Amino acid sequence: QVQLQESGPGLVKPSETLSLTCSVSGDSISGFYWSWVRQSAGNGLEWIGRIHPSGSTNYNPSLASRVTMSVDTSKNQISLRLLSLTAADTAIYYCARWMQSVGGGFDFWGQGTLVTVSS
Amino acid sequence: AIQLTQSPSFLSASVGDRVTITCRASQSLRDDLGWYQQKPGKAPKLLIYAASTLQNGVPSRFSGSGSGTDFTLTISGLQPEDFATYYCVQDYNFPWTFGQGTKIEIK
Numbered sequence: 001q002v003q004l005q006e007s008g009p010g011l012v013k014p015s016e017t018l019s020l021t022c023s024v025s026g027d028s029i030s031g032f033y034w035s036w037v038r039q040s041a042g043n044g045l046e047w048i049g050r051i052h053p054s055g056s057t058n059y060n061p062s063l064a065s066r067v068t069m070s071v072d073t074s075k076n077q078i079s080l081r082l083l084s085l086t087a088a089d090t091a092i093y094y095c096a097r098w099m100q101s102v103g104g105g106f107d108f109w110g111q112g113t114l115v116t117v118s119s
Numbered sequence: 120a121i122q123l124t125q126s127p128s129f130l131s132a133s134v135g136d137r138v139t140i141t142c143r144a145s146q147s148l149r150d151d152l153g154w155y156q157q158k159p160g161k162a163p164k165l166l167i168y169a170a171s172t173l174q175n176g177v178p179s180r181f182s183g184s185g186s187g188t189d190f191t192l193t194i195s196g197l198q199p200e201d202f203a204t205y206y207c208v209q210d211y212n213f214p215w216t217f218g219q220g221t222k223i224e225i226k
Contacts, residue, residue: 035215044217044219044220045163045206045208045217045220046217047208047214047215047216047217058213059214060213060214060215061120061214062214094162094163096162098210099168102168102169102172103150103151103168103169103172104151104153104168104169104210105153105165105168105169105174105210106153106155106163106165106208107165107174109162109163109164110162111161111162112162
């Protein structure tokens with residue numbers, strides 16, 4: 001069974017950088033696209049972007065200037081960096097696997113990690 | 120970005136009811152739409168992908184239909200564990216977008 005586990009700081013100060021990691025177990029990250037999705041009370045669910053282990057990325061234009069995603073195939077991990085945080089970035093952050101082979105859908109999700117932006 | 124509008128936003132129903140949720144897109148998605156169920160404190164769970172394909176392990180009382188701009192999720196015979204919030208998601212065009220959600224509560 002594929003399992004995803006997000007990790008990172010729960011509290012970040014405004015203007016700082018958020019770094020999150022998604023550790024994947026039960027299968028190799030190779031061959032799949034991996035997305036970050038966040039959920040806040042104000043904005044509902046928001047797709048942040050996706051990355052393929054080949055290095056291909058697609059970002060939400062609303063966040064593209066502040067977002068970087070990367071992969072570490074040796075550790076079977078995906079990472080997210082989000083710059084210049086504000087209170088509006090307070091959310092639960094999820095990583096999820098996208099089923100490219102069958103035309104789409106996020107079939108596995110992490111449990112989510114709450115990130116609060118506050119001084 | 121493609122906008123997805125779900126209706127209703129809130130639905131009160133009883134166990135055994137047949138319920139239908141609609142998702143309307145601001146432009147055609149072909150069939151690149153999925154449905155997810157989310158319970159409090161949990162990640163969303165994939166129910167339907169490609170508009171009408173049931174994800175492995177999801178009960179057959181869930182079904183999806185539609186193409187283009189209009190889609191529906193139907194639950195035939197609501198069960199106690201189905202009281203949750205449901206979201207549609209399009210992965211046709213970047214940025215992928217979510218509907219605002221439909222919360223099903225017990226009548």
